[in-house]
Amino acid sequence: MNDATRRRFLGLASAGAASLLPSAPGRADAPAAAEPGAGDACILTPQSEEGPYYLDPKLVRADITEGRPGVPLSFRLRVIEAGACTPIAGARVDIWHCDARGLYSAFRDQGDGHNIDQTGKTFLRGTQRAGQSGWAAFNTIYPGWYAGRATHVHFKVFLEDRTVLTGQTFFPEALNEFIYNNVPDYTGRPKQRLVINANDRVATEADPDHRAYCAVKEERDRYVAMLTLAVDRNGKPNAEIMPSGPPSRAPWIKDRLAALVPGLKRSPF
Incomplete structure (x- = not known):
């Protein structure tokens, strides 16, 4: 795939994302650009299961890569109060995700052969405090x-040691x-890869x-992903959501192109 084709492809993949992102790359507390319909961000962000791979290594850091290979990603989250849309300064934000080969740090029995042990490692995990505008930013991959999951990043938001969003x-x-397919x-x-957004049970x-x-933008030397997290600061502490029983089987994707590209007006199933 030549460079021009690649850029057209990525333009389709991230269309409209640029207007959603903070204006100053690398700053955790940069203001977000205004956008029509931005009020939708003030609705409570849905809770989701914590999954089996969370732990708190007590690492307050912006760079969580620890040398893991992969495409550079700046991952930016903004914490606001649902309804009022006001930023929540000082909120604690944790993120964790797998590496380029699908491995999480700190756990064993992973990989395509379920035989890789990553215990004692802490890559791709970290904590940041939201700034005055509610932004928390991480440098990652x-x-x-x-197998069994679509591409995702986990997050938690804490207010005064209470988990208000998982x-x-x-x-x-x-x-x-x-x-x-290319990197x-x-x-x-x-x-x-059989499970994607369209048939992932969590999604x-x-x-x-x-x-x-999240919205994703391509920059010269990295991608930038951004998401606004709307929480209820006065709500009850969030109970950790874990799956009840074995996961339901993901529906088979018959039309992969329809599942990958929005707006084709045909069913992927």
């Missing part, structure tokens, strides 16, 4: 994938497909309205 954010599938750090997996059941899908 574009997440990879593992969730996951998802990425544009056309961009996922491009990276996983060497992500290629060469023994099996095809479809916990977030059917796509309120926690």
